[in-house]
Structure formats: structure tokens, C-alpha cells
Amino acid sequence: MEKKKYHHWKLETDDDNIVWCYIDVKNSSTNVLSSEVLDEFSDVIDTVSAQAPAGMIIASAKEKGFIAGADIKEFTTIEDEKDALTLLNRGHDAFSKLEALSFPTLALIKGFCLGGGLELALACDYRIALDDKNIRIGLPEVLLGIHPGFGGSMRLIRLVGPILGMQLMLQGRTLDARKAKSSGVVDYIVPERQFMKSGPIQIQRKPLPKRAPRHLNILNKLPFRQLLAKYLRHQLNKKIKQRHYPAPYKLIDVWEQYGDNEKAMLKAEALSVAKLANNKSSRNLVRVFLLQERLKENKHSDGFEPENVHVIGAGVMGGDIASWCALQGMQVGLQDREPKFIAPAIQRASKLYKRRLKHPRLIRGVMDRLLPDLNGYNLNKADVVIEAIVENVEIKKELFQDLESKLKDDTILATNTSSISLELLTDGLKDPARLVGIHFFNPVSRMQLVEIIYSAKTGKEWIERAQSFCCQIGRLPLPVKSSPGFLVNRILTPYLMEAMVLHEEGISAETIDKVAVDFGLPMGPVELADTVGLDICLSVAKNLAEKLELNIPQRLEDMVAKGMLGKKSGSGFYLYKNGEPQKQASQSSGIQHREIEDRLVLRILNECAACLREELVADADMLDAGMIFGTGFPPFLGGPLNYARSRGVKEISSRLDELKEKYGQRFTPDAHWEKLVEET
Amino acid sequence: MVEKTRKSASQKYVYIVDGSRTPFLRATGVPGPFTASDLAVNAGRPLLARQSFEPAELDEVILGCVMPSPDEANIGRIAALRLGCGEKVPGWSVQRNCGSGMQSIDCGVQNILNGRSDLVLAGGTEAMSHAPLMFNQAFATWLGIYTYSRTPQDKLKQILKFRPGMLSPIIALLRGLTDPVVGLNMGQTAEVLAHRFGISRQAMDEYAVNSHLRLAAAHDAGRMNEIEVLYDANGKYYDHDNGVRRDSAVEKLAKLRPAFDRDFGQVTAGNSSQITDGAAWVILASDKAVKKHKLPVIGKIVDTNWAGLLPQQMGLGPVHAMTPIMKKHKLKIDDIDYWEINEAFAAQVLSCIEAWKESSYCRNELQSRSAFGEIPLEKLNVDGGAVALGHPVGTSGARIVLHLCHVLEQNKGKTAMASLCIGGGQGGAVLIER
Numbered sequence A: 001m002e003k004k005k006y007h008h009w010k011l012e013t014d015d016d017n018i019v020w021c022y023i024d025v026k027n028s029s030t031n032v033l034s035s036e037v038l039d040e041f042s043d044v045i046d047t048v049s050a051q052a053p054a055g056m057i058i059a060s061a062k063e064k065g066f067i068a069g070a071d072i073k074e075f076t077t078i079e080d081e082k083d084a085l086t087l088l089n090r091g092h093d094a095f096s097k098l099e100a101l102s103f104p105t106l107a108l109i110k111g112f113c114l115g116g117g118l119e120l121a122l123a124c125d126y127r128i129a130l131d132d133k134n135i136r137i138g139l140p141e142v143l144l145g146i147h148p149g150f151g152g153s154m155r156l157i158r159l160v161g162p163i164l165g166m167q168l169m170l171q172g173r174t175l176d177a178r179k180a181k182s183s184g185v186v187d188y189i190v191p192e193r194q195f196m197k198s199g200p201i202q203i204q205r206k207p208l209p210k211r212a213p214r215h216l217n218i219l220n221k222l223p224f225r226q227l228l229a230k231y232l233r234h235q236l237n238k239k240i241k242q243r244h245y246p247a248p249y250k251l252i253d254v255w256e257q258y259g260d261n262e263k264a265m266l267k268a269e270a271l272s273v274a275k276l277a278n279n280k281s282s283r284n285l286v287r288v289f290l291l292q293e294r295l296k297e298n299k300h301s302d303g304f305e306p307e308n309v310h311v312i313g314a315g316v317m318g319g320d321i322a323s324w325c326a327l328q329g330m331q332v333g334l335q336d337r338e339p340k341f342i343a344p345a346i347q348r349a350s351k352l353y354k355r356r357l358k359h360p361r362l363i364r365g366v367m368d369r370l371l372p373d374l375n376g377y378n379l380n381k382a383d384v385v386i387e388a389i390v391e392n393v394e395i396k397k398e399l400f401q402d403l404e405s406k407l408k409d410d411t412i413l414a415t416n417t418s419s420i421s422l423e424l425l426t427d428g429l430k431d432p433a434r435l436v437g438i439h440f441f442n443p444v445s446r447m448q449l450v451e452i453i454y455s456a457k458t459g460k461e462w463i464e465r466a467q468s469f470c471c472q473i474g475r476l477p478l479p480v481k482s483s484p485g486f487l488v489n490r491i492l493t494p495y496l497m498e499a500m501v502l503h504e505e506g507i508s509a510e511t512i513d514k515v516a517v518d519f520g521l522p523m524g525p526v527e528l529a530d531t532v533g534l535d536i537c538l539s540v541a542k543n544l545a546e547k548l549e550l551n552i553p554q555r556l557e558d559m560v561a562k563g564m565l566g567k568k569s570g571s572g573f574y575l576y577k578n579g580e581p582q583k584q585a586s587q588s589s590g591i592q593h594r595e596i597e598d599r600l601v602l603r604i605l606n607e608c609a610a611c612l613r614e615e616l617v618a619d620a621d622m623l624d625a626g627m628i629f630g631t632g633f634p635p636f637l638g639g640p641l642n643y644a645r646s647r648g649v650k651e652i653s654s655r656l657d658e659l660k661e662k663y664g665q666r667f668t669p670d671a672h673w674e675k676l677v678e679e680t
Numbered sequence B: 001m002v003e004k005t006r007k008s009a010s011q012k013y014v015y016i017v018d019g020s021r022t023p024f025l026r027a028t029g030v031p032g033p034f035t036a037s038d039l040a041v042n043a044g045r046p047l048l049a050r051q052s053f054e055p056a057e058l059d060e061v062i063l064g065c066v067m068p069s070p071d072e073a074n075i076g077r078i079a080a081l082r083l084g085c086g087e088k089v090p091g092w093s094v095q096r097n098c099g100s101g102m103q104s105i106d107c108g109v110q111n112i113l114n115g116r117s118d119l120v121l122a123g124g125t126e127a128m129s130h131a132p133l134m135f136n137q138a139f140a141t142w143l144g145i146y147t148y149s150r151t152p153q154d155k156l157k158q159i160l161k162f163r164p165g166m167l168s169p170i171i172a173l174l175r176g177l178t179d180p181v182v183g184l185n186m187g188q189t190a191e192v193l194a195h196r197f198g199i200s201r202q203a204m205d206e207y208a209v210n211s212h213l214r215l216a217a218a219h220d221a222g223r224m225n226e227i228e229v230l231y232d233a234n235g236k237y238y239d240h241d242n243g244v245r246r247d248s249a250v251e252k253l254a255k256l257r258p259a260f261d262r263d264f265g266q267v268t269a270g271n272s273s274q275i276t277d278g279a280a281w282v283i284l285a286s287d288k289a290v291k292k293h294k295l296p297v298i299g300k301i302v303d304t305n306w307a308g309l310l311p312q313q314m315g316l317g318p319v320h321a322m323t324p325i326m327k328k329h330k331l332k333i334d335d336i337d338y339w340e341i342n343e344a345f346a347a348q349v350l351s352c353i354e355a356w357k358e359s360s361y362c363r364n365e366l367q368s369r370s371a372f373g374e375i376p377l378e379k380l381n382v383d384g385g386a387v388a389l390g391h392p393v394g395t396s397g398a399r400i401v402l403h404l405c406h407v408l409e410q411n412k413g414k415t416a417m418a419s420l421c422i423g424g425g426q427g428g429a430v431l432i433e434r
Helices: A035-051 A081-100 A116-122 A140-144 A152-160 A162-171 A177-182 A192-205 A214-220 A224-239 A246-258 A262-277 A280-296 A316-327 A339-357 A360-369 A393-404 A422-426 A460-472 A488-504 A509-519 A525-532 A534-548 A554-561 A590-613 A620-631 A640-647 A649-663 A672-679 B002-008 B036-049 B075-082 B100-113 B137-148 B152-160 B172-176 B186-197 B201-220 B250-254 B287-293 B311-328 B346-357 B359-366 B396-411
Strands: A009-013 A018-023 A055-060 A105-109 A112-114 A126-130 A136-138 A188-190 A308-312 A331-335 A370-372 A384-387 A412-415 A435-440 A449-454 A476-481 B014-021 B060-064 B091-094 B119-127 B276-285 B299-308 B338-341 B415-422 B426-433
Touching (some): A009 A035, A018 A035, A018 A192, A035 A081, A055 A192, A081 A116, A105 A116, A112 A116, A116 A152, A126 A177, A126 A192, A140 A246, A140 A280, A152 A246, A162 A214, A177 A188, A188 A192, A214 A224, A224 A246, A246 A280, A262 A280, A280 A476, A280 A640, A308 A316, A316 A360, A316 A370, A316 A435, A360 A370, A384 A393, A393 A412, A393 A422, A412 A460, A422 A435, A435 A460, A449 A460, A449 A620, A460 A476, A476 A620, A488 A509, A488 A525, A488 A534, A488 A554, A488 A590, A509 A590, A525 A534, A534 A554, A590 A620, A620 A640, A640 A649, B014 B036, B014 B287, B014 B396, B036 B075, B036 B119, B036 B276, B060 B075, B075 B119, B091 B100, B100 B276, B100 B299, B100 B396, B119 B396, B186 B346, B201 B250, B201 B346, B276 B287, B276 B396, B299 B311, B299 B396, B311 B346, B311 B359, B311 B426, B338 B396, B346 B359, B396 B415, B396 B426
Parallel strands (some): A018 A055, A055 A105, A112 A136, A126 A188, A308 A384, A331 A370, A384 A412, A412 A435, A449 A476, B060 B091, B060 B119, B338 B415
Antiparallel strands (some): A009 A018, B014 B276, B014 B299, B119 B276, B299 B426, B415 B426
16 A cells, blocks of 8 residues: 555554554644645545555544644635535545445544544544543534534434434533543543553444434434424523524524434535524634633743642632632632631632532542631742732732732732722832732632733733733633723723613613623623622722713612612612512613613723723733623624624714713713724 | 661650641531541641641651541541642551550651651541441341342342341441440440549549630630631631530539449549540651751650550559659659640549559559659649540540640640550550650
8 A cells, every 4th residue: 555645644554454543733732623634634534445454543643632623713714605615515525434434433532522523533433532631522613603514413413312412512512521421422431541452442342333322313303303493492592592693593403404314414514504604603703712712822921830829818709719729720828817707718619619520539639729728827838829808008008018028039919909000009019010910700710801900010020920820720811901990890880880870761670681681791781780799889980980980870879878789688779589680571662772782882882992092901802802701791792892893983983972962971982983993 | 778767866856846736526416527537637737838848848647546437548648648748758547546646646756766757747636426337247247148149039038037127227436435355335444443543423523624614714815726727618617626615513514414334323424525526736856857947846755655454444544654754754743844634534534643642553553662642633634625625536645745735835834744545455645845
């Protein structure tokens, strides 16, 4: 047999006449399926097929991971449906050829096996995964606004049945090793010591490839298919809206129509993905994915790898930061003045770990790393010290001055303040360059964004270190110049105030919230204010009032004075029963709806423009990233400025003028809009 | 290795450089919030965090524990790993019943003296509330035969042999507190001593009340800073020994019924030590380690000794263990500034005092020409003892050594003796100087 040379694949035949086919994508640390890689793969199959070996094993030659999926950067170059279809058909043809091979085929999976990677593995007869904690297996395409397009939807349903198969694809859920085995997506999970041996043994055993049990396959037939499709749509509707996120709905459509015809389904699947890929929603979601990657690259680590974190102040924020850091593998000290302040934090940590880790041995391991530290014994061992005490300049300053002398030379000294300017806190420090803001959002375990706050005095190396610390604990760092409210709270505040003005005008809280949720926000502004706590909203608003020329609604002050603080006190704008707001049905006409939406959203956009003018973040993309990961600004819109651009920057600015005429100065378009108009 | 041993020839004493313990938590009938290893880890974490050396620099970890749970085989190694000492620090466990926590210290002392170790974490832990209920022999046999029956007929036959009585559990804790050789439970051995030395119920109860009041006073005066706060998963924290009864009074104790010799006995739950969970550690160091890490010395261990006696009189273990140390170092009672004799039972501590006062006992049992004299109560268990704070069996030995270091420090004392009685008829003693 002639030896062909491939760029991304490597073939070896072992003594048992089994071909080992290693994927090793050139000039990339991870394996992704670009069209070039797929083309070669198609050729690889032909070559191996001609050789007629005893079997073929596909494995990764990279240190980490099998295949991460399709090449997302290539995605952004797709211009139209035809383009997309060409790419998809490449995959389809290659995988169909793989499936049709006359000898047994097996995918040997370590680390991540996602999207196109799993679709490739599904076209093999067998799948064996390495049993370790790095295993991530799934078809998360919906998160990018598409659904599996290389035959994965048909093959996954064929393997595990429609209920589990559809659920996995609709939610874009990825599985760990244990779940991948119990769901039947892989045949075996094996420890490192048997991993390489297991492939050839399975090939020689040659059992029938696994298929979903027959009783589940009945659901692929009519009329059950229609019933299940209806149920699945119903489940989706509870969480998302079709016009925001069409991909999962399209997947249901494809299956409902062709669920009992494998060939037709493959064809329909490709067509559907080709359409979706050119849809705005998908393009924006891909954008969000790339923004996320950019935030992660935001570290220029000088090899700074913190292992020990010390948090001072065990309140909600401090306690949750500490428990999160311990969960992410750090040794953590949590300090407060008295045990009674620390105890609730330990309880919350234990709940979080139970939910996340389940296994008592793992929970105990993390709890052992979280040291309740009344006396601050851990302080001088810490690589990162985060202050999360009461928001009082004098008390904080005193603390920092005291801390400065006790820390190791390379320890990050950070504050989690949400309202105090960094400049005010560096007074009296021997080295003011050292203090950096690491501003987490509540709840820490769910909010991905962390604002890295710096002032003119802050040293670059400390900003970078803070960024790499955040990356190491699985959060997304966004450098923000110190200024009242920083980025996220500042942009949210005018929006929350507008919601309260609307409410004072007599529009029901339910209506206001519905408009925001219909727009795509995860929660309406009124409920958000209640959830954050009205006292906190008020103090943030007061803090910003001067700078942003805010009029704080009297109603808000009255409610706080009366102790109506929102969810935590049981009543705010809503009444709460068991922590759930008691909502009435909302009514509003279409025109009114549009007006409310613009009043809310344009206040966000206008403040975004102001922040760009003040250069609080590096560029508009970073601002979009901040708003998406810090507030849940609708990802399918690609961020506030992306939304403004797609609506037309000029149109936004003139709409602001209109609103200003009607509702007053607060809608005065920021000067920066003119610059944005010029740029387009 | 050889060189190390030679160097150690100059090592005369072993230093205690720090220590800590959990609060002692009274058992409430259900398993407490912490297992034995949880207790050890939570006492040890802050202790290690405040040291100038890293946990990995320890030479070994030794932990005494009488009844670790089935998941805690070699609990000493489990504690070492969970404390972040790393895989290279060996960990082992010792069991000498009530003497386990003192045994671990003695093992550390010996290893430092012979040059094997320079820095040792030694202590004891016990979660008595977690002591298991076990199936009895009859049920275990029945189940074994059932499991190995191959045919349905055999299985059925075995099922028919089942009797509900087979399910009556064995309470491991009660078995553990009963002497398997002479068949007396620990409370009954205290009754034996009360009879031998004529200790009255009134005297026992008065002693017990005093123990509670002393412990309460010690907590109030902030003399218990050896305690590290425990936090559980339900948002509760524990910062003091919760067995203490501040309102304890002789009239109240007089109402309790005897707990062991139920009809005519005198030893009650009120004048005995409590069933309790807790852990205690000390850090032991050689001269070299003290210099290398600039460790503060809070006490030095001058001598240790173990003794055996009749299991029925195990409560006199302390006098048998202490006497040889007193003789060897030519010490009189007045030379010792502070004493800790673990309060397994009030009757037992009082009997120890009586034994040293009685010349016939000292002559016949301790081979002394005359009586030793009387240990003054104001120097004995000055901050209360196990009657008030409980006796987690594997822990108490380490606790009294640690606490004596603090007592010497607080009162500017020089010499102290810690001693305890051990179920099965033994005693252990440690002589400490500051």
C-alpha cells in the first residue's frame, strides 16, 4: 500500500492488523474539524478501506482532548446557505463512508468530544472513553444557534432513543464520564491503565453495535413522534422563545418530520443547519462564543499561578467568593470577626458543593480546603487576598494598610467593593500600585463575569495577575477603569430607575418585566431590583446620582425606609411567597409594549455609549461581553452595541431624541453616538 | 540515617511547640455532626495554618483513636492527607483505649528522642456518638449461610430459620466500655474503687459539681483558647465544651440513679465522664526543629511512663504510672505545680488521691516505704475535667497534656503531671516542664 502523507491525520497499523488513525490538527493545540481536516479524513477512510484491516481505531494524538467540534472561526466565514451546505455535506459524506466500512470501527475518547467530534464518534461502531474528570461529551450546537449537522441528531437518537437524545441536543448538555456511560453514549469508560488496550480488545470481540432499546424506538413512529415533539416544544417554551432561539425548535421540526427515515433525516438535518447558520441569532451566538474566548485570553500571565486565596469578610459576597475558590481547587481562608458571621457562609458552601459534586468524598475534599479563619492564620500564606467587608472607606483603608505589611511580596491585594472608587482606598498604602478591584457578581457560582478594576495608579502587572487568577477559577475577567458603579452596575442603574419611573406612571410591574423578558433578558428590571435588594439598589443609585444626573424615585426611598427591601424581606415591588414573586397577568398593547421596551433598552444603550466615551473598557466588543456575561443581556442579540449597530446607530440616536422630547433630559443622546455614527 | 541517630544522642527533651483542640461535643443520642477524622482535621487545620513551617515539613502524624469508623482505617494517615501534609508524610494510628491520645504523644516523643523524627503532629480523636450498632453473631451466621445457599430450596430453608431476635443489635460503645477479660463495665470498676477506699456518694457528687464550675469559670475567663471553633454543614458553630452544666449542684446530682450497679451503687451519669466527641493535637519538636523554624516552646516533655494493674481497679492506673516517674526524678508532691488526672469517674480520681495518702497501699502496691501524701485539690484539674467536658476516649490523653501547658503558662508554673487511667487495667503519665 502506498504511504500517503496527511497534514492532520496519522495512520499506523499494529500487529493485529488494526489501523490506528490519529487526529493531530496542525498548528492548533486542540483538534477541530475544519473543511480541510474533513477533506483529509474522507481520503483517510478511502485509504484504510482499501487496506481492509481487522478494524480501525480513531484516537487523538493531542495531549488533551479528542475533538472539540467544528472549526468555529471557519463558521464566521460562511457567507450564504450554499457555502454552509457545502461544508456540511463534506462532513456528511465522510461520516457516512466511515459508518459504511465493512470492518469494526471504534473511537477512543479522552477529554472533550463535542459537536462534530461526537458526531464522528457516533458514526463509529463503538466508543470507549477514558474515565477521568476531564471527559466532556455532548452535542452543544444549540448554544451556537444551530443543531448537529454532521448526522449527529439521527445517530444519537438511534443510539440512545429520542427522549434522551433530544434532551441532550436541545439543552446542549455535555456529559461527564459517568453520565456518558450510564446514558449509553459510550460503550465503556475505562481507567488510564486499560485505555489503550481496550480498543483492540473491543474490536476483536466485535459485538453488535449498540442501538436504543426497541421500546424507545416506538417513539420514533407516528403518532408518538408528534406527541413527544409537542411535549418537547412545550418544555422549551418554558425557558426560551422560538423567535430568539430558533435552533432547538428547528431540530424538533426535523425529527418530527423524518424521525423514522434515517436517510431523509440526514438530508433534512443538513438543510436545516445551513439555514440556521445564516440566521442572525446564530451569528450573534458565535460572536458571543468568540467574545468569551477573548475574555479568557485576557491574561498575559507571567507564570502567576495562585494556589491560596484569603477572603476577609464572610458576608454573602465574601463567603461565596471563598467557597467558589475552594471549589475551583484553591486553598482558602475565610476570615471574619466572629464565628456567627462565618457559619452561614460554610453552610452555603456545603449546599453548593452538594449540588455540584454530589459524592460525599469529593464534597469533603473541598470543605477541607475551605478554612474558617477567625484569626487570619492563612493570610501570610495567601497568593490572593480579597477584601469583602462593609462598604466604608475608612474601615477599608485601615484594613489595607494593616494588610500591606503582612503579605508576601507577590500577593495580589484586592477589593470586592462595588461602590467605592479605587483611588479613595489607595491613600496611605506604601505601594498604591498594588491595590486592584476584583468585583464579583451575585450569585458568584452562576455569574461568569468578574470586573477587574484599575485606577491610574494601579500597576499593570497586578491587573494582569488579577486576570489570570480569575481565569484559573473559571471566571471571565473584564478590565474596567475605576469610575462610579464601574461598568455593569453603572449601565444597569439608569435602566432600573426607568423601570421604577414606568411603575410610578401606573404601568404594572408585571407588564414592565414581561416587556424585558420578551426582549430576551433573563429577568425583568422590577424583579431584578427586588432580587438584588432595594436597599442595595438605592445605595448604588445614590452613589451614581451625581455623575449620571439621576433622579431617584421617591417611591424607592419610601420603600427602603419602610423595610420593604424586596425578595429578602418578603415584599418589595412584588410580594413574595416561599421566595417566589406573586405575579398577576400583565396587559399591554403592542404600541405600548414597544414604547416601554425602548425606554428600558435605550437607557441601557445610552449609558453604554457614555461608558465607551469614557473609555471604561478597551472597546465596544468588551463592553458587549461585559453586558452579556455580567447581566445576561440577550446573547442572541450579541450584546448592546451589536444590537445598536444591527438596528442602526443613527436610528438609535434619533429615537433617543424622540424620547427626550417626550420624557425629558434623561434621554439626551450621549455625545458618543455621533462618533459611533461616523464609524459605520 | 546513622548520622541522624548519632546526633540525637544529645536530644534530652522533646518540646511541645503548639497545640489545639476542638470543643468537646456531648453526644445527644444520634451521630454527631463530625466523624472522628473530621474532628481531627478541623482541630488541626488552624493549628497548621499558623505555623512557620509547611505541613509537608512534618516528619510524621500520629493519631490515637479507639473506635474509628469503618471508613477510617488508619485514621492517622487519613488525617495527615486531609490536613494537606502531602503524600510524603507518613501517618499512623495508635490504640491504647483511654490512653490512645497520650500514647500518640509518647510515640512521637520516642521517635524524636531516637532521632527518627524532628517534627511530629500527635494527638487523639474520637467520635463516640458515631460508635456503630452491629449485627450480632447469630444474624451474621444466618446471612452468611443464606448468601451461600445455591438452590431455591436451600434459600427457603434458611429463610424459615430466621428469628426476629437475630436483629437485636450490638451497641459497640457499650461493648467497648466493658472489660472483656473480667467482665466489668468501666462504671463498675469505679464502684470497686469507691468500695475499696470508702468514697461516699456525697464526695463524688461534690467533686463533680466542682468540675463543672471550674470548667465554666475557665471558659468565662478566656482560659480555653486552645479551642478552635467547629462549623457544621447546617450553619451552626461550636465554640465551647457543651457538656458543661453551669447550674450544677449537689442536690441535683443527688437525685440521679446509679448508672452501672443500678440497685445499690453510687456511680451515676452525673459523677462520671460524659460520652463526647472531640479531637486534640500537639506539635512535638526536637532541638533542631525548634531552632530551624524558630518555634515557641510551650512545654517540654521530661518523662513518660506506662503501668499495668488489675483490670478491676483500672481507675488507679494514674498512681501506678506516676509513682515511678516521681521516684526516678526524686519529686515530692509539692514539687508539682499542677496536676491533671483524667476524670473517668469522680470516684476514681478521689480513689487515686486516697491511694497515695494510704501508707499500706503505697507499701503493698507501689513498693514505697511510706505514703506519698495528698494531692491538693486546688492544684488538680484546675479548669475542670472529663466529668464536665466529657471524655472522648482516644482524645483525653492529648487534651490534658495540651491543657497543662496552657495552665503552666497562665499561672507561671514550672512543673506539671498529666495522667490517666486506661480500661483494661493500665495507667499512663507524662511529666511536663515549662
